[in-house]
Amino acid sequence: GAVVSQHPSRVICKSGTSVKIECRSLDFQATTMFWYRQFPKQSLMLMATSNEGSKATYEQGVEKDKFLINHASLTLSTLTVTSAHPEDSSFYICSARDMRNPNYGYTFGSGTRLTVV
Amino acid sequence: AQTVTQSQPEMSVQEAETVTLSCTYDTSESDYYLFWYKQPPSRQMILVIRQEAYKQQNATENRFSVNFQKAAKSFSLKISDSQLGDAAMYFCATMEYGNKLVFGAGTILRVKS
Numbered sequence: 001g002a003v004v005s006q007h008p009s010r011v012i013c014k015s016g017t018s019v020k021i022e023c024r025s026l027d028f029q030a031t032t033m034f035w036y037r038q039f040p041k042q043s044l045m046l047m048a049t050s051n052e053g054s055k056a057t058y059e060q061g062v063e064k065d066k067f068l069i070n071h072a073s074l075t076l077s078t079l080t081v082t083s084a085h086p087e088d089s090s091f092y093i094c095s096a097r098d099m100r101n102p103n104y105g106y107t108f109g110s111g112t113r114l115t116v117v
Numbered sequence: 118a119q120t121v122t123q124s125q126p127e128m129s130v131q132e133a134e135t136v137t138l139s140c141t142y143d144t145s146e147s148d149y150y151l152f153w154y155k156q157p158p159s160r161q162m163i164l165v166i167r168q169e170a171y172k173q174q175n176a177t178e179n180r181f182s183v184n185f186q187k188a189a190k191s192f193s194l195k196i197s198d199s200q201l202g203d204a205a206m207y208f209c210a211t212m213e214y215g216n217k218l219v220f221g222a223g224t225i226l227r228v229k230s
Contacts (some may be wrong), residue, residue: 043208
């Protein structure tokens with residue numbers, strides 16, 4: 001089945017630094033990937049839709065300059081949290097839509113727990 | 118705009134018993150898809166079951182089945198013969214054709230031994 005690899009699984013960074021999270025589709029091509037943020041015991045909040053070769057589409061209220069998204073190839077999207085602050089600490093999850101089955105649903109990465117100290 | 122409502126924040130079930138998780142949704146489209154995802158303590162999102170709105174027959178995957186009532190915009194999940202490994206947070210989601218997933222708030226399912 002379709003597999004999405006997300007790295008790192010955990011990261012601790014100092015306030016003011018930037019952190020990059022990678023999301024790779026391992027056995028399929030994904031023109032569209034999605035980035036979510038999740039707080040404990042809450043639902044997934046869509047942050048942005050990442051499109052290969054074009055600019056990401058951000059949801060209302062998400063700062064595009066803080067959460068930089070790059071989708072440079074059909075198998076890789078990255079989320080960079082710039083100038084991170086403690087309030088950016090959260091669980092970030094990516095997902096990808098398989099071009100072969102675009103309406104089947106999305107495959108999710110295993111998530112990244114970001115802690116900003 | 119799509120909306121998904123899960124009215125049960127938490128549910129409990131005895132091992133080997135049956136439990137039903139509720140979900141209602143709203144969409145203006147006639148062609149859409151419905152999903153149940155499971156998120157265990159590992160936090161990996163796992164697709165449990167999928168339903169195409171144009172299909173009247175309820176989807177079934179082993180111990181998991183749905184009761185899809187299109188007119189009522191209801192999509193409940195039934196878990197039969199509950200196992201300890203079923204303990205997780207369950208999310209109902211909708212997707213309009215070619216569009217993004219919209220999730221409900223989730224239901225925490227606890228399984229008692």
